Amino acid sequence: MIHIAVLGYGTVGSGVVEVINTNHSSINKKAGEEINIKYVLDLRDFEGDPIQEKIVHDFNIILNDPEVKIVVEVMGGLEPAYTYTKQCLLAGKSVCTSNKELVAKHGAELLELAKERNINYLFEASCGGGIPIIRPLNSSLTADEIDEIAGILNGTTNYMLTKMATEGREYDDVLKEAQEKGYAERNPAADVEGYDACRKIAILSSLAFGRQVDFEDIYTEGITNITAADFKYAREMGKAIKLLGFSKKAGESFYAMVAPVLVDPTDPLYSVNGVFNAIFVHGNVLGDAMFYGRGAGKLPTASAVVSDVIDEAKHLHRSIMAFWSSHKLELTDISNSQRSFFVRAAGSLEEERARVEEIFGSVHFIRIPELEGEFGFTTGIMTEAEYAVRAERLGSVISRIRIRSI
Amino acid sequence: MIHIAVLGYGTVGSGVVEVINTNHSSINKKAGEEINIKYVLDLRDFEGDPIQEKIVHDFNIILNDPEVKIVVEVMGGLEPAYTYTKQCLLAGKSVCTSNKELVAKHGAELLELAKERNINYLFEASCGGGIPIIRPLNSSLTADEIDEIAGILNGTTNYMLTKMATEGREYDDVLKEAQEKGYAERNPAADVEGYDACRKIAILSSLAFGRQVDFEDIYTEGITNITAADFKYAREMGKAIKLLGFSKKAGESFYAMVAPVLVDPTDPLYSVNGVFNAIFVHGNVLGDAMFYGRGAGKLPTASAVVSDVIDEAKHLHRSIMAFWSSHKLELTDISNSQRSFFVRAAGSLEEERARVEEIFGSVHFIRIPELEGEFGFTTGIMTEAEYAVRAERLGSVISRIRIRSI
Incomplete structure (x- = not known):
């Protein structure tokens, strides 16, 4: 015994x-x-x-x-x-x-x-x-060198984002419901500001890369600024918005981040809804794998x-x-990490089209008829730093959401 | 060394x-x-x-x-x-x-x-x-009693079914392409008749339930009878057709089966496409979990x-x-297992509606305008044996596909 x-x-x-x-x-x-x-x-x-x-x-x-x-x-x-x-x-x-x-x-x-x-x-x-992920990282994916982890690591925010996506509701409204149902705390900061996901991606990254990743070093952005209007654009683009914790090996350096991200239907994380969690792992010989299940409860x-x-x-x-x-594993500044961005800008698309293209190069425009006085566009791939400079130049950015590349 | x-x-x-x-x-x-x-x-x-x-x-x-x-x-x-x-x-x-x-x-x-x-x-x-599943079953899901496993266990057939779904093509056509690309063997029986999936679900079931499941005892139906018309109905119903190997504890008995099955968008198996595989596991305390990745290569x-x-x-x-x-784990005959069915029947819906409802009770009818001289319907939940009796009575069944309940 x-x-x-x-x-x-x-x-x-x-x-x-x-x-x-x-x-x-x-x-x-x-x-x-x-x-x-x-x-x-x-x-x-x-x-x-x-x-x-x-x-x-x-x-x-x-x-x-x-x-x-x-x-x-x-x-x-x-x-x-x-x-x-x-x-x-x-x-x-x-x-x-x-x-x-x-x-x-x-x-x-x-x-x-x-x-x-x-x-x-x-x-x-x-x-x-309940998802088996620590043990698989420790004893199953041992033949691989892991170069990327990306996870939907917080059930509360995924529940909220799923509600916003399917019911067209606003952030405050779904937060209140999540609190009433006991999914969100009265002080929801740990969930909605991404702090919980940040600690989890720090643990997963430390294990996968073999060295301490300090959670304090991880750029963390929550879902508090996501609106019903963002989901209108997402639906038009055929994408979902998910709060991801992710870390990536880029050349010899590593970066990590928590942020809301637009994901494509071909991405296995796309259809992870409600309180479910999922962790995507890429190994240099295995390729893509994903672990899915109940992230809490x-x-x-x-x-x-x-x-x-x-x-x-x-x-x-x-x-x-x-x-x-x-x-300690020193993370590189995310300003060097590359991706494309979805941007909402104020103004009329007709009047701004040329200037956006001049600043951002070839982009894809999206217009939602009911959202007057603004338009959206997705950029090509660029670094975070390049994006920041161009957004500054444009001057009329309402918000931006990163797009996950797979 | x-x-x-x-x-x-x-x-x-x-x-x-x-x-x-x-x-x-x-x-x-x-x-x-x-x-x-x-x-x-x-x-x-x-x-x-x-x-x-x-x-x-x-x-x-x-x-x-x-x-x-x-x-x-x-x-x-x-x-x-x-x-x-x-x-x-x-x-x-x-x-x-x-x-x-x-x-x-x-x-x-x-x-x-x-x-x-x-x-x-x-x-x-x-x-x-490459999907870690044997080791997680052996050493991660140990606190649980596993009562269900369902997997997309064969990449060749999943590639073919994905092609049929997205491109509206016929079985023979996508088989030929799969053979040309080297995904399917010249003699494709092991894949398309479900024999490969059958052996895999036998192994997974033996491990999960702790006793030998003989693959020869598993009811196995391949995808050779799936047609482009079936996918027209599936699309209309918002479902996907997947070749699943699955086993389930029902009361004190177990059954196992390989068959094409209609799955719902809320099912995590729904969006597993192309050559990817995934294994869904249900534990009595864990609930749902799924393992996803490259099933071959x-x-x-x-x-x-x-x-x-x-x-x-x-x-x-x-x-x-x-x-x-x-x-040996004695499997019960699948004739006692319960589910709902999608049925294609010959004839005119107007003329047959009353008789279908008399035989099958409350059903949901589906009509595809371009498919003349036939109609489809989905039944309520019944045993395989009950279904067989009723289908026999109806007499005009063209084909039936099982529907996965989650």
């Missing part, structure tokens, strides 16, 4: 308990031993709930119990999760987590601690919820956490995770 | 050599040791090609060399691949393969042989080419094979694959 402890009995923590109870026999068979939840750490009591007999309020009970071999950290946030995780690893206990903030900030250090002790720090649930996330518990139970004294070097 | 041998220098075999050469340093880093190709078994010689110095014509040189720890079987077909694989495993050499015929037929036995010796028999490339397939080589190099004396029991 392998004893485990769960830190935090919130949504994910209670999901972990539920998954272990529900699929008890198949989980034990796959782990090779019975998994027993010995403790659940929470500040609260749950009188009348069978979990109460496992509840402890003092982390040291778990830390000091040599029977506990695996600790599930599903508290979220940096502290006390960081301190607890470190103490567990130093005490020789494997840890698994859904905590993206912690993995993004201290992943390199915690992985190294685990490796030194031949134990494991696993975090399948930190990116893409109690049970899908718990499914990923429990798969880590099983892997740690099977490898109690063997480190299975490739660690990434804490030596 | 770990010495390996490659059996067969055909498309996949030469791809394996190319991938190992191309990504040499990252592969060695991930394997933890240098991977050296010591022998390549082939009947032919390759004078002038650097591979020639590794070519051997006698399998026993490989079998009897104790330095060779890993053997890559990429010969295809049952014999001599089966005999060679068995001999290698008995000699304590791990084997990895892309050979779906062999895995479908003898997988249970070969896995058990490997397990007894603490070595490995891996076959990531046998299903879905030299380098994507070789990428999957080499990921197995790396895993075997990392686990020279440790069996990492869940084996499935050779105890």
Whole structure:
């Protein structure tokens, strides 16, 4: 029997308990031993709930119990999760987590601690919820050198963008609905400003490229400026607008970014709708691959956490995770990265056509009859810096959205 | 240094050599040791090609060399691949393969042989080419009980169906083009009759359900009867026609099938086009997940094979694959499985409407003006047996295509 402890009995923590109870026999068979939840750490009591007999309020009970071999950290946030995780690893206990903030900030250090002790720090649930992506990157796509990752990594914003696309509604309106349905927090900044996606693409990039990518270095733009009018143009162009976290190897340098992006129907990310997430990976020999599933939610996330518990139970004294070097990967400024842009400009297309073409060269114009006093166009491929200079010269840009090239 | 041998220098075999050469340093880093190709078994010689110095014509040189720890079987077909694989495993050499015929037929036995010796028999490339699916099923989706798998498992037929859908062309015409482009064999039966997809869904089902699913037991229907007219109806209904291999747990029993199926735009399989493959998996706690990528091709397939080589190099004396029991999983007859159907019937809709509704209950009619003397309708959900009885009673059925329910 392998004893485990769960830190935090919130949504994910209670999901972990539920998954272990529900699929008890198949989980034990796959782990090779019975998994027993010995403790659940929470500040609260749950009188009348069978979990109460496992509840402890003092982390040291778990830390000091040599029977506990695996600790599930599903508290979220940096502290006390960081301190607890470190103490567990130093005490020789494997840890698994859904905590993206912690993995993004201290992943390199915690992985190294685990490796030194031949134990494991696993975090399948930190990116893409239930979607298997960390383990495939670690142990399936090993023959490849990964040169691009692009993901729809936040279910809340994808739900909102899907609503805006299909129902023609405005941002504020769908945000309010998402909040009422419990998909978005009362303070939605982590989702809508792209901070959540930023941490996830930092983790995926660190793992794929083998060196620490600091999330603070990633250019991040949320969806707060996307409007119903943008979707009118998108529909006319036959494209979807998705909030993507992406990173790319360009020559010998790497860049990473979070931003709303126009994607084409031939792109596998195009039809990822609602609360679903998907992660696109390009390998130098594999070509394109994509992993799709539920990026959030109690049970899908718990499914990923429990798969880590099983892997740690099977490898109690063997480190299975490739660690990434804490030596930082310097990202290049995105101003050198190249793409085409969709631009909305004020004025009359008839009067402005020549000037736009003079500044941007050959473009494709789009006009939406009901949007008076403006027009849209898509540019050829240019660097972000070149775009900025030309947009400045044009002077009448209302907004621009990047276009994904595949 | 770990010495390996490659059996067969055909498309996949030469791809394996190319991938190992191309990504040499990252592969060695991930394997933890240098991977050296010591022998390549082939009947032919390759004078002038650097591979020639590794070519051997006698399998026993490989079998009897104790330095060779890993053997890559990429010969295809049952014999001599089966005999060679068995001999290698008995000699304590791990084997990895892309050979779906062999895995479908003898997988249970070969896995058990490997397990007894603490070595490995891996076959990531046998299903879905470069798509990581075997390893995720084995080590990622472990917290779940899988109750459904559905895959676009054959790139040739998906290419053909995509062409028929987008260009309105007839089956014979796109088959000829696929043959000219080298996507389809001169004898295309393995692809177009669904035999290839059948073996792949047998392997995936055996692994997901833990017991041997015999491919001979799987109801298999190919795409040879799909016509341009079917696609006219599909377009009118807003659906796509895909050749799916699928298996499902229904109550305590399981069924499996290969057939062309109408899929809805909300289905993640809907937008998997061209030579791409995708495998949809439903877990009881995870919900929906999908794995997408290149299902065939030299380098994507070789990428999957080499990921197995790396895993075997990392686990020279440790069996990492869940084996499935050779105890056969009895599939229930598909006549009890339930779904709705799209039916094309001869005659005039005006004259037949009442009789169709009398026999099938509430249906949805579809008429394509240019298709005279026939009409289409979609039924409610019923068993295959019920459908057969009613179709018999109607008497005027031209064809029927199953509709996937999600």
